[in-house]
Every structure is written in structure tokens, then in C-alpha cells.
Amino acid sequence: MIGSILVVINKRLVRAAFWLAMTLVTIGAIYLLFLSEFVFLIQILVYAGAVPVLFVFGIMLTRRKIMDEAAEPEGGT
Amino acid sequence: MPEFWINMGPQHPMTHGLWNMKVKVDGETIVDAKPEIGYLHRGYEKIMEVREFQKNVVLTDRLCYVSSITWSHAYCLAVEKMMGIETPERGQWIRVISLELQRIASHLMWLASYGPDLGLLTGLLWALRERELFLDLIQLMSGARMNQNFPRVGGVRNDLPENFEAMCRRSIEHFLEKYENEYQAIFQESKVFRMRTEGVGKITVEEAINWGITGPNLRACGVDVDLRRLDPYETYGEIDFEPQVWHDGGAGDSYARFVCRFNELRESCQIVLQALKKMPKTGPYRVKPPRRAEGEGYAKTEDSRGEALFYVIGDGDDRPYRVKIRSPVFCTMAATPTLLRGNKLADVVSILGSVDVCVGEMDK
Amino acid sequence: MALESYVPVVIFAVVALLFPLGTFFATRLFRPDHPTPLKDLTYECGEVPEGEAQIQFHFQYYMFALIFVIFDVAAIFLLLWAFAWGGLLTSASPVAKFSIFLFLGIMFVATQYALKKEEVIQI
């Protein structure tokens, strides 16, 4: 899916997390196609609703421009 | 470190007027605070040097628009002391009544703004509704609703209107009924309100005295300081009233400050009723002051926010040589970092709302 | 089967997605668009913003989010258990019926411990 590609190629981590959520929703839709609606709803409730929020919290706890400044030595936090 | 400064003000719902509070937060906890004032500085002490004594009353009205009479009264008292004149007795009683009505109006304005600070818009509208009653009374008395220009050097501008006493009694009766039933329910007895205010913004007595905090904010720390009692001016000595001091535990937090001011509303109503009973029914209310004066006058009064102090020097001319104003809010603002440190970001409003900021008098 | 009943949901999802999008695009026809440097400044109470907001941010409620995910998964287990309750009643094994309470108890104690600890560490 397009979303999953965007997760990987995005440099800004929050955007990546957003697209991750969208990917998880679409994965849920695939579960639905497999006729397992309970798993679909659980997927949305837990994986699309909760996990990306946790990711974003985690991203905010870490440094922002890790990608850009990867070469630079660790400054004072 | 992940700490950053948040600007609160000048265009912020928390600031009741133009001033800026820089708050340094670590997550949600306040690490440091920096009040920045001066957005409303008008150079009062300088302007007053170029106007005649009597004309300065108009200026002192504008010091704080929610408690004009108390400020012009403090100025008049200082000038009278300098000139060595005495207000007639009826004039003094009228002053007491006007001061207390103004104090009620001012405290209601504070209560009104404290409501939406905590997310309670209903409090704003209810308190403003009752403030109308007292503004009407002041309007009857002085002819204006804001910036009344009522006290004069040597007395007050005019006598009380007819039927003033009956109207006053009726309004106060109405207000006290609302006070007992509605205000207490929405503020003091509300559990959520107490959750937000209790234990928030604590300041010890020593710190409060060292920072120069006065008035209800100091009384909330448990110090029995009320200039109306300690150093009675006008006819406060003849009135039997109780300064509202917080005696229980948890002194110095937002809730104690709230309760002190809140009880002062009721106490001021009793003062007005007493004054109406005790005042002479007829008599002069004003003496003519001299145009020129020499000497020093110094008056401190209990403003609705603390101790207001005026120091006037005359050099024999018809205008003051030097005027010094001590604003209670100015001193309280200096203490805000102490008040705020260690509290949560959401407590900024709970603390700064409870100390009752008036930017006009703070910036002078 | 369930799939047919999801057809209207899918259509609804499309419409629900188009509704805000359509509103936003429709406003383009009506609204002015004159950005100026001052207008595009981040709002910070009329002051010039101090520093960036998208920074490393110490947010002490991260722990809550962590516990939330655990609880969310646990809630799903509980949901399945509640669905299967009737079946469990008829089957004779009491272990299957009540072992979930053990799980619940352990999780509850652990959560309360974590919350207590967090008060000490973070807030």
C-alpha cells in the first residue's frame, strides 16, 4: 500500500507515524476481507488508535532531527 | 534540556490586561516564571506633577478602572494630610460607603474573572450580574459607572441622593441572598473548584512579607493585617467589623486567597449597612481646600488588592512637587515566580486569578 | 455473512472522508487568501515566538500511554472472555472460568504500582 511506502521513506518521524496508522487501518480492512470482523475492529482499536500515539509520544521524547543530524556528535541534551 | 519558555500575554485569556508572563515549563511543571510589565505604563507620577491638586483626582481614577474610588480616595487623603484639613463627618461617612461599595464591585469583578480562568463561564456572568447592582448604586451616588471621580480633596463631590439608603439596603439584601445561595454553591462548595484551588500556589508568611504582598493575599497567609483596623482612616474606627483572615491549615494557597476575598464581600456589605445606620443624616460633606500647599502628605489605605500608598510633596505651588504611588499589585507581581514555581501549567490561571491582578495600577 | 453488512460502512467511510475534504475545498471558492509574513507567524500571544515547539519534549504522561496499550490489549482479552462466558459456564472446568480473575488481579496491582512509582519519579 502507498501508506506503508510513505512510512519508510518519510524523514519526519511524526508523519511516518501518521502513515503507519493509516497503513494499520488498511491492514484492518484486509482482515475484514478475510471475514474476521472482530480482528478488524481490534486492529483499529488497538493498533491504529493506540500504538501510533505511543510512537508519537516516544518520538517527542527523543530528539527531533535525528535523521538530519545523524553525523553530528551528540550535543548536550 | 526539554524545557521551554511559554509566553502568556499580552494577548492571552489568562492576563486580565496587558502584561506578559513568561513561563518556563518542563513538561507540564513550571520551572521558572518571569513577569514582564510595562505595556500600560503611562508615567502617572510624572503627569501628576503638572496638574493642580484637585485636577489630579481625575487621573487617579484611571489607575485602576475597577476600583477607581479607592484610588482617588487614597490620593485625596494624602493631599488632605499635607494641607492639614479635615473632612466633615458626613463626608467621611459618605466616603466609607462609597469605598465599600467600590470594594464590593471590585471583588465581584475579580470573582467574575476568576470563573472563566478556571473554565467556569457561568461564574463570570453571575458575578457581573450582581456587579451591576453596585455599579447602579455608585452611579446614583456619583453619576458615573466607571472612573467616578467622586472623592474630592476636602470631602466628596456631592451628597448622597434621596432614597439612597433604601436602595442600598435593597440591593445588598438581594446580593446577600444570591451570595448565600448561588455563589457559594458554584464556587466554594464545588468539589472541582476546591480541587483546582486547594494546595495550589502556596506561599509562606515570611516570603509573602518579604515580597511585600499585602491585603487579602497576606491575610490569606494568616496574618491579621487590615489597615482599616490597624490604622483607621475616615470613620472606620467607629465601625464594628472583622477583617477576613484565614486561620485554618493550608494557609497561603489559592483557596485561602479566594475565601478571604469572598468573605470580604459579605463583610463589606455589613460595613455599608452599619455606616448607613451610624452616619449623621445632615451636615456638610465637603470643605474648600486651599489652592496652594506646602509640606508632605502620606496616606495608606486598604485597597481591594492590598495597601495603596500615596506620598505627596507640595512646594507651595498649586500642584504637587512629587507624587509617589505604591501599588499593591506591583509588589504581588514580583512574587509570582515564587508563587508559580513547582506548580502545573494549568495552575497559572488558578494562582494569578486568585491574587487579583489589575494592570492599570501595576504599570501606573 | 458479515462482509455484505460492511458494504454500507465502506460507502459511509468514503462519504465521511469526502465530507470534510469537500468542505475544505469548497471554502477555497469563498475565502480570501492573502498571506503575509506577520500573519503566518505562529500565534504566541502577540509576541515573537521564542524557539521551536517541535522539540524534544519532556512529557510526563508517557507512562500513561504505555500502561494504556497494555490495558487495551488486556481489555480485548476480557472482551473475548465475556463473550465466551456462557460457554465457560457450561464447561465444567472452574480453572478456565476464574483464571482470568488472577490475571486481572495481577494486572491491577502492577498498574497501581506503576502509577505510584510514576508519582515519585516524574510528576
Add this chain to the structure above:
Amino acid sequence: MSAPLVPDLFGLCKVLTAAIIWIVQQIIYALAGPIPPLAGLGDFLGTDFVITLVTWLIVVTVVVLWVTVINLFTIMWVERKLYSRLQDRYGIMISVWSLPFWPFNRTRRPTHRGTGYLQNLADGIKLIQKENITPRNADSAMFHISPVLIASSTLMAFAVLPWSSGFYVANLDLGILFILAAFSLAPLGILIAGWSANNKYTLVGGLRAAAMLLSYSIPAVLAVIALVFFTGSLNPIVIVGQQDRPIVLAGTTLPIPAWYVFGPQFLGFLVFTVAMIAEMERVPFDIPEAEAELVEGWTTEYSGMRFGIVFAFKWLRMLAASGLISILYLGGWSGPVFATVFVGSIPIPIFPEEFWFVLRVYGLSAFFVVLSWSVPRVRIDQILNIGWKRLIPYSLLAILIAAGFRVLG
């Protein structure tokens, strides 16, 4: 015990669709004389697939319009009027009848005679004309996309929320869970919206919103689990059907309907209601947009219609939450017996089921409005403590009570 006004929304819309398609077909057949390939198109339009698809489209549109246009405007009006009365004032009064031109008002100046129902529409029109400002330092794409996520995920809750036993879009076996799942998508949108604006107020507001909404969706799910012990199903229509009878206690029939709120589920009802107040971000728990300290919370930087959408969707969340509460605990759309008159064997609803349901929804909403305008705001750490230390133990207790009742029979 009462009958719905719309017994079958799909069937009703199918008639409409058939009529529309028949008209289109006639036009196409008329055109097919000069252009022969169009006849095939006309035949294609008559197939079952097209009719079903168009019918679903119409059903969805009807429900979306019913929810957004009618109910959203009404609930906003109710709130504004109600809290104005609470504050001793009239509230919005300017209506069509006070427009200062001919057919309405001869005085050529606005009067204040109306009820102000269209005020929200006027506000919406105003917002449409407002410029849409994107902060320079903002993450533009995320800034624009997150309101869409918030809005559409909230709207999705109405896909399975039935308004009566016949007035719904989809009848899912796991409908309640679907609504909760739709609610659970909003925290991410709010978080991203707050982060992307690059503003400190929005950032703090977004983080608070996410933490709060996450915390309070747990007690909601747990309360629903406690309910599942009694219902054995998550289908809203089945749940309401179970409540549409009087309570039978020890052989005697009591004159109380068997709503789940009366009985062992009362604790669950309280927990669920509090959690839903938090989910709809109303005042005791409206800390994400605490306007006193964080200017407007995570919506600070939104302007124009974007602000209108994210603001209006608070009311949609309130509608959905009220509907959910009334379905789960307050008997949904079941009305009293006198609501239906039987002519022969045909039930004729005096007050249809939709009426009873809307009555419950609006009653609950009015309760939330009065509550939110009479208490101050709770601080965020207090909110989280309430959520984790009170609501979750209580909801676990509700589960235990429910399980205990089932064990005892």
C-alpha cells in the same frame, strides 16, 4: 413496544432509487434512438448491482445529512440557548425574522424577536468566508490532513449508530465496538494536529488531549465488557431489544422498564458516562482546549472552516456519545405502550421510536451541557488520576459484579 417511523431505511430509499433510475432510464432510452450504444447503458442502470449501490449511497447521504445538518445544528442551538438561560441571559436571538429587509422585518433594523435557530448556520457561512492561515513553520501536510482524520473518524461512528430499529446504515454484530474504535482514532489526529502547528499551546494541548482520550477509552471499553455479560452481544439493535420489556423481579412484573441502568449495571453506567464526557471533551474534562491557559488548546492555529470543522465535531462526538449511552443503558428507542395505536394489526406510531431516541439523546446532551457550564475545569494530572485510580478500579468492579450476577443466575 412502539413502532419506528422508518421501518426500513434501505427499503424506503430503494423506492426512491427505483424512481430516480426509472426516470434516468426513460431519458436514456429516449436518447438511444439517435445514439444506439446508450441503450446498453440504460439496461445496465436497471441491474440489481447499480440499484443497490445507488440505494446505499442515498441511505448514507440521508444519514449524514440527518446527523450533520439537522442534529448538529439543533444540538448547537440547544446548547447555546440552554447555557444562556443558565447564565440569566437570552442567548442567540437574531433569526430570519429579524433580517432588516422586506418580507421579514419592516423596521429596517435588526430586531431581537427570533429564537436564533439559524445563528449557527450564519456562523458557518461566516467561517467559510474566512481566510485559512497556515503558520509558516507548521508541518503543512499534517496540519491540513489531521482535521480530516478527526472529522471523518467521528463521523464514522454514525455509520453503525442506529436511530431506531429501522433507521440505520449498517447493522453490525459488533456495532458498539465499531463506535468505540471510531472514537479511538481521534487522539492520534488531535496529537498530530497539535504537533504539526509548531505552536507551544497546540503542542501541549494535543499531548494532553491524547493522554486524556487514551486514558478514558479504557474504562469505556471495560464498562462495555461488563455489559456483555448480560447482553451476550454487541449489536445495538439486539441490546435495545433486550431492554424493551418491564422488569420481572421474583415473579412480579414491576412498572419499571428493564433498562440496564436499573440493576447491577448502574456502576458501569456511571463509569461509562464519565468516560464519555471525557471522550467528548466537555468542560469538566475539556483540558485539551483549556482556553484559560492554552489559548484554544490544539485548535489554536486553525482558522476559517478548518476551525469550524474541528469545533463542530465536538458536538458530533457529544451526539454519538449520548446515543451510545442511551442505547447501552437507557433502553435506546423503546417507548411506553401508549406510543403506538393498533388499527387492526397495523401499528401506527403516535410517537415513533425515533422520537423516543432523539428525546433521550437530547436529554442526555442537555444534562452534559448543564453539567459542563456549572463546574470548573479539572487539571490534567487530576483527570488522569481520576481516570486511572477511580474509573478503572470501578469498571473492574463492575465486571466482577456482572460476572457474579451471572454466576448466581
